[in-house]
Amino acid sequence: MDPEEYRRAAYASIDYIVDYYKTIAERQVVSDVEPGYLRQLLPSEMPQEPESWDDIHKDFDSHIVPGLTHWQSPNFLAFFPANVSFPSILGELYSAAFSAPAFNWICSPAITELETIVLDWLAKQMGLPSEFLSDTEGGGVIQGSASEAVVTTMVAARDRYLRDAIASKYSTEEEKEAAIAAARGKLVAFASDQTHSSTQKAALIAGVKFIAIKTYPEDDYALTGAALAKAFKEAEEKGLLPFYLTASLGTTAICAIDKFVEIGEATKDYPHTWKHIDAAYSGAALICPEYQHYLAGVEYFDSCLYVRKRKYLTDALSITPSYLRNAASDSGLVIDYRDWQIPLGRRFRSLKIWFVMRTYGAKGMQEHVRKTLGIGMHFTKLIQAHPDVFSIATPPRFGLTVFQVVPSKPEETVNDVTMKVANRINNEKVIFLTASTVDGKDCIRVVTGSPWATDKAMSEAFQYILRVSEEERQT
Amino acid sequence: MDPEEYRRAAYASIDYIVDYYKTIAERQVVSDVEPGYLRQLLPSEMPQEPESWDDIHKDFDSHIVPGLTHWQSPNFLAFFPANVSFPSILGELYSAAFSAPAFNWICSPAITELETIVLDWLAKQMGLPSEFLSDTEGGGVIQGSASEAVVTTMVAARDRYLRDAIASKYSTEEEKEAAIAAARGKLVAFASDQTHSSTQKAALIAGVKFIAIKTYPEDDYALTGAALAKAFKEAEEKGLLPFYLTASLGTTAICAIDKFVEIGEATKDYPHTWKHIDAAYSGAALICPEYQHYLAGVEYFDSCLYVRKRKYLTDALSITPSYLRNAASDSGLVIDYRDWQIPLGRRFRSLKIWFVMRTYGAKGMQEHVRKTLGIGMHFTKLIQAHPDVFSIATPPRFGLTVFQVVPSKPEETVNDVTMKVANRINNEKVIFLTASTVDGKDCIRVVTGSPWATDKAMSEAFQYILRVSEEERQT
Numbered sequence: 001m002d003p004e005e006y007r008r009a010a011y012a013s014i015d016y017i018v019d020y021y022k023t024i025a026e027r028q029v030v031s032d033v034e035p036g037y038l039r040q041l042l043p044s045e046m047p048q049e050p051e052s053w054d055d056i057h058k059d060f061d062s063h064i065v066p067g068l069t070h071w072q073s074p075n076f077l078a079f080f081p082a083n084v085s086f087p088s089i090l091g092e093l094y095s096a097a098f099s100a101p102a103f104n105w106i107c108s109p110a111i112t113e114l115e116t117i118v119l120d121w122l123a124k125q126m127g128l129p130s131e132f133l134s135d136t137e138g139g140g141v142i143q144g145s146a147s148e149a150v151v152t153t154m155v156a157a158r159d160r161y162l163r164d165a166i167a168s169k170y171s172t173e174e175e176k177e178a179a180i181a182a183a184r185g186k187l188v189a190f191a192s193d194q195t196h197s198s199t200q201k202a203a204l205i206a207g208v209k210f211i212a213i214k215t216y217p218e219d220d221y222a223l224t225g226a227a228l229a230k231a232f233k234e235a236e237e238k239g240l241l242p243f244y245l246t247a248s249l250g251t252t253a254i255c256a257i258d259k260f261v262e263i264g265e266a267t268k269d270y271p272h273t274w275k276h277i278d279a280a281y282s283g284a285a286l287i288c289p290e291y292q293h294y295l296a297g298v299e300y301f302d303s304c305l306y307v308r309k310r311k312y313l314t315d316a317l318s319i320t321p322s323y324l325r326n327a328a329s330d331s332g333l334v335i336d337y338r339d340w341q342i343p344l345g346r347r348f349r350s351l352k353i354w355f356v357m358r359t360y361g362a363k364g365m366q367e368h369v370r371k372t373l374g375i376g377m378h379f380t381k382l383i384q385a386h387p388d389v390f391s392i393a394t395p396p397r398f399g400l401t402v403f404q405v406v407p408s409k410p411e412e413t414v415n416d417v418t419m420k421v422a423n424r425i426n427n428e429k430v431i432f433l434t435a436s437t438v439d440g441k442d443c444i445r446v447v448t449g450s451p452w453a454t455d456k457a458m459s460e461a462f463q464y465i466l467r468v469s470e471e472e473r474q475t
Numbered sequence: 476m477d478p479e480e481y482r483r484a485a486y487a488s489i490d491y492i493v494d495y496y497k498t499i500a501e502r503q504v505v506s507d508v509e510p511g512y513l514r515q516l517l518p519s520e521m522p523q524e525p526e527s528w529d530d531i532h533k534d535f536d537s538h539i540v541p542g543l544t545h546w547q548s549p550n551f552l553a554f555f556p557a558n559v560s561f562p563s564i565l566g567e568l569y570s571a572a573f574s575a576p577a578f579n580w581i582c583s584p585a586i587t588e589l590e591t592i593v594l595d596w597l598a599k600q601m602g603l604p605s606e607f608l609s610d611t612e613g614g615g616v617i618q619g620s621a622s623e624a625v626v627t628t629m630v631a632a633r634d635r636y637l638r639d640a641i642a643s644k645y646s647t648e649e650e651k652e653a654a655i656a657a658a659r660g661k662l663v664a665f666a667s668d669q670t671h672s673s674t675q676k677a678a679l680i681a682g683v684k685f686i687a688i689k690t691y692p693e694d695d696y697a698l699t700g701a702a703l704a705k706a707f708k709e710a711e712e713k714g715l716l717p718f719y720l721t722a723s724l725g726t727t728a729i730c731a732i733d734k735f736v737e738i739g740e741a742t743k744d745y746p747h748t749w750k751h752i753d754a755a756y757s758g759a760a761l762i763c764p765e766y767q768h769y770l771a772g773v774e775y776f777d778s779c780l781y782v783r784k785r786k787y788l789t790d791a792l793s794i795t796p797s798y799l800r801n802a803a804s805d806s807g808l809v810i811d812y813r814d815w816q817i818p819l820g821r822r823f824r825s826l827k828i829w830f831v832m833r834t835y836g837a838k839g840m841q842e843h844v845r846k847t848l849g850i851g852m853h854f855t856k857l858i859q860a861h862p863d864v865f866s867i868a869t870p871p872r873f874g875l876t877v878f879q880v881v882p883s884k885p886e887e888t889v890n891d892v893t894m895k896v897a898n899r900i901n902n903e904k905v906i907f908l909t910a911s912t913v914d915g916k917d918c919i920r921v922v923t924g925s926p927w928a929t930d931k932a933m934s935e936a937f938q939y940i941l942r943v944s945e946e947e948r949q950t
Contacts, residue, residue, distance in 0.1 A: 067585030125521055331510070
C-alpha cells in the first residue's frame, strides 16, 4: 500500500466511521452472530498473495462489523461505559502513525512528557492532594488497564512490605532472605466483597492470598473501618500478614463507596500496609467540584490512579540491562515510565487525553458527566415511579440504577422474575444490560455514559423494560 | 466536535501522516529537545473552555512532533524495529472507532473470533506444531506486550508447579496449603544471562527468585543443555525449586539462539517445570520457510507466543464475578481472552494483523523480512570489509550486527574507543543506534526493520559510522 493508496483508503475509512456514528442509534446494540460464526466466513490459512484494499474492506463490512457489540450506542446500558469521542479517535490515529514502544524518555521524549503533563492537569482538576503530582515524590501513569494499575501497586506493596516490615527486623542478608521466603506464603490482600475482581486477580498474579470482607445493606455495602479492623485482626491471629487493601470509590456491581476516613483511621497501626483506592468508573466524575467531597480521606491512601511515592514503583519494577541504558536516563532528569508498569513498551496514550481535554475543555467534560449522570437519575425516577413493578435494590449513584422486578404471583420469587426479565431483554437485543448478584439478590444494572445517550432514548429503553417486565410478571 | 468537523480534521490528519512518511528519511531521527522541554510550552492547568481543532493541531505540529523519535526512519538502527505500515494504521483507526474493552466474547464477538483466526493463520505460516492451534488444547493470544506474555506464562507456571509438584504430595487441604506457603519462597525462574530483562521483571512481579545462567563465547552465547542441567542441580542443592525457564530464539543484545533440543533433553526429569521460548523479535522471520529449522526442539516447550495447553492459563487467571457472567461464556462455546491475560479489557488487536496479512499476503511479508535481513547482511559485510577499523563481536544473525571499534593507539582499549564512537553518534543524531555490553565487551548494535530502509540508506549510515570511527580512533 503506497502513500496515495493509503490516503484514499483512509479517507474512505473516515467516511465509514462518520456514517457509523450517524447511524449508531439505529443499529442493534448486540450482534446476532453465533459462536464460531467468523471461522465459517474466512479461509483457514492466511492469503499468500496480496489483496486489494477494496476486497479487504468489503469483507470487513460484511463479516466483521456485523459481529461487533456497539458500546457507544445509546442502547448500551451494560457494564460501565467505555467512551469514544472524535478527538480520541484522532489521538489513536496519530499514536498509531507515530508508533514507538516508548519505554525510555529517549525513545520518544514527547510521549513521556505529555503523559506527565496531562496527568498533572487531571489530578489538579480532580482536586487530588498535591503529593500525587509529578513535581513532588508522587505522580501518575496511564496503565494499559485498571487491572494493571492494581497489579502494579500490589507488587510495589508486596516488595515494600517484605523489605520494611519483614527484612528490616534482621541484620544479615541470610536472615533477611530466610524471613522474606517464610513471609511470602503468609501475605494477604484485602478488599470488600463488592470490590472489582481485578484485586482478586492481582493477588493471583502476585502469588498472595486474598480475603474479601463481607459488607452489609445497612452500610450501603460500603467497607467500614470496624469491619476492616476486625478482618485484619482475625488474619493476624491466623499468622497471616495484611499487606494490601483496595478500597473503592464506586464498586462495579452497585457503585458502593467505602468509608475512606474510617479505613484510614483503622489502619493507622499498619504503616507498612499499602492502601489503594479503585475509582475506575466513578473517578471520572471528580472533574466536577460537586463530587470532590468523595475524596475525603484520600490522604490516608498510597495510590489511586496516582501514587504518593513513585519510588515504591521503581524500587519494585526497575531493571536496566545495558541495551536500555542511555544518557538521558542516566542523568536522572527524565521519567522512564517502563519502571512504573508491567510491560516494557507503551503506546502514546496521553495524546488522546490531550486532544480530548483541549477539544472539550474542563467545562465540556463536566457537561458530559453531568448530562449522563442526569440521564441515569432520570432512569432511576422512572423505575421509582412504578413501585408495583420495580424495586430499587441499592442506592442509585453515579448514574447507575440497580433494581429488581417485583413478582405478581405468590409462587414466583423476586430473583426468578428479575432473571427472567434480564435474560429475555438480553436475548431480544433491543438494549443491552447487565444482570448481577448483590448479597444473594439477583439484580438488573442499568447505566449509560455514551456521548450519544439522551433522555429520550433512555425513556424508550425504560418503556421497553417496563413492557417486558409486565409481560414476564404475568406469564 | 461534530461528525463533519471530525471528517475535516481526520482528512487533514491523514494528509499530515502521508506527508510525514514521505519526508521521514529527511527528518532527524532523534529529537534535539532537552528533558522538561514540553512543560515550558504547555500551560500548567488544563483548559477550562473548548478549543478549536486548528489551534490544537497547530500546537501538536509545533510542540509534540519535534519531540518524537522516528522509529520508522531508515536511520533508526537502535533496539529492535517496531514497525508501522499503512494498513496497520487503518487497523488502529477502526479499532479506536469501534472501541470495546472486549473482555468477554459477548462484548464484541468479532474481536475475539478474528484474534483466534489470525493467530491460527500465523502459527500455520510459521510451521508451529499443531498442538499450539486453537482447535487443539492450545492456542494463541495477543498480549499487550512481550513482557506480559512472559508474566502471564510465569504465573500459570507457578500455579501449575505449586499444584502438581507440591500440593499433590499431600492429602488434606491444610497440609496442601502449608506446603504451598512454604514452597512460595523457594521458587526460582531461570534464563540465560543474554535473555531479555522481561523474564527477570516477570520474576519480580510473580514474587519469585531469578537466576541468570552464564553463557560463553564458544557457544555463541547460547544456553546449552549441560549448563542448564548444572544450574538446576545447584539450585536444588540449595533447596530451591526450578519451576520456569525462558529460552530465547534471538536474544536482545546479540540475537543468540539457545539450544532448544539440548534444553528439552536436559529438562526431561522436570515435567512440572514450564519451558517458554521468547522469540519476540526473531520469531517474525519464521514466516519464511528458510528460517523454520530454528524451531527444532519446540516440541519440548510449553509456550512461545502460543501455549500448548490453554487450561493452565485459565486455571491460573480465571475469576468470574456475577457481573461478568453471560450465556455465551456459560455455554463453554466461546473463548474469553480475559482469562488468558493480566488485564480484563482488551483492544481490537487482531484487526491490524488481519489488514496487514491480507494487504501484503504471506509473500509480501516474507519479502519484507528477506529485504530487511538482507540490508542487515549488507551492513555486516561493510563492517567485515574494514577489519582495520571494526571487529565483529558476536555472530551476525537476523539482520543484527554487533561490532566493536578497533583502537589505533596502544593506550586505548577496544571498549573505550567503541563507547566514544557510540556516544558521539547518538549525540550527533544523524543515525540512532544502541550501545550494549556483552560479556564485558562494550559493543555497538545495528539493526533495521523499517519498511523505509534501503541498501543505499544503510550504506550511507555505514560511511558515517566509518568516518566517525576513523576520527575517534585518531583523537
